[in-house]
Amino acid sequence: MSGLKSARMRGEEDVRLVFSAYSHPGKVRKNNEDYFFIPTGGAQVKDLMMVADGMGGHKAGDVASRMVVEAIIQYYVENLHSVTSVEQARDLILNSIQHANIKVYNHAQARDIYKGMGTTLTLAYFFDRRACIGHVGDSRAYLIRDRSVTKITRDHSLVQELLEEGKITQEEVDNHPQKNIITRAIGTADQVMVDYYEIELKDNDIIVLCTDGLSNHVDLSENIDLFYTAESLDEIASTLGKKALEAGGVDNVTIVMARYSCATEKR
Numbered sequence: 001m002s003g004l005k006s007a008r009m010r011g012e013e014d015v016r017l018v019f020s021a022y023s024h025p026g027k028v029r030k031n032n033e034d035y036f037f038i039p040t041g042g043a044q045v046k047d048l049m050m051v052a053d054g055m056g057g058h059k060a061g062d063v064a065s066r067m068v069v070e071a072i073i074q075y076y077v078e079n080l081h082s083v084t085s086v087e088q089a090r091d092l093i094l095n096s097i098q099h100a101n102i103k104v105y106n107h108a109q110a111r112d113i114y115k116g117m118g119t120t121l122t123l124a125y126f127f128d129r130r131a132c133i134g135h136v137g138d139s140r141a142y143l144i145r146d147r148s149v150t151k152i153t154r155d156h157s158l159v160q161e162l163l164e165e166g167k168i169t170q171e172e173v174d175n176h177p178q179k180n181i182i183t184r185a186i187g188t189a190d191q192v193m194v195d196y197y198e199i200e201l202k203d204n205d206i207i208v209l210c211t212d213g214l215s216n217h218v219d220l221s222e223n224i225d226l227f228y229t230a231e232s233l234d235e236i237a238s239t240l241g242k243k244a245l246e247a248g249g250v251d252n253v254t255i256v257m258a259r260y261s262c263a264t265e266k267r
Contacts, residue, residue: 017047017261021257022253031059032062032254033055034053063114064187071099076096086128104117107187122134122141124209129200130199133153133207140153142210156185157183214244218240218247223240
């Protein structure tokens with residue numbers, strides 16, 4: 001799925017963002033509990049992309065992931081006009097996620113069928129030649145730059161904590177029986193702790209957001225050539241998605257990405 005092909009960052013005449021997305025329920029699950037957003041032609045918000053990976057009982061996961069994405073979009077529509085600095089962009093991200101969190105939490109408390117539902121969320125808001133990233137859970141953000149891959153976010157997961165405490169090795173992470181347990185999610189409590197990251201962008205940078213249906217099966221570093229040889233972001237996203245399906249496809253797979261280009265850096 002392609003996004004806006006000639007999006008400008010607000011106030012940046014020489015900057016372009018191109019977006020793309022891929023989402024698939026996988027080979028095992030009937031429902032796709034992932035939800036995503038990239039700006040398309042009619043979108044009111046042009047400089048934002050998101051992935052969310054829902055969890056909970058029957059259909060609760062897809063309700064949670066959709067609710068959080070839609071709540072954040074609405075919050076941006078209502079508050080973007082007041083953002084004039086990167087500090088305000090950061091506050092917009094943090095406040096929008098708290099707003100979405102309480103919305104999902106209240107919905108979960110109101111009906112037994114939704115009790116315990118929640119979702120991961122990783123978003124990137126592009127402002128003033130920066131990628132401003134908000135993160136909760138184990139979906140991820142990566143930076144592709146100069147033929148290398150950098151993982152921006154830290155997983156909020158049990159295996160990540162065990163790894164950092166030295167209780168398991170990196171090799172044991174992939175096959176750990178509790179790999180799917182996350183330690184932080186949106187909608188499971190009335191407050192959520194949000195990680196915030198800020199990346200100063202360079203010409204031809206690509207920001208990739210993905211759910212664990214991709215990161216559990218595909219090593220982006222092993223596919224670095226794809227980012228520089230593919231004809232489009234759409235080709236990159238669909239190729240990575242198909243690789244995840246071929247490698248197992250036991251979970252929903254969602255990838256969103258944006259390529260940043262700046263005319264002044266090319267002169």
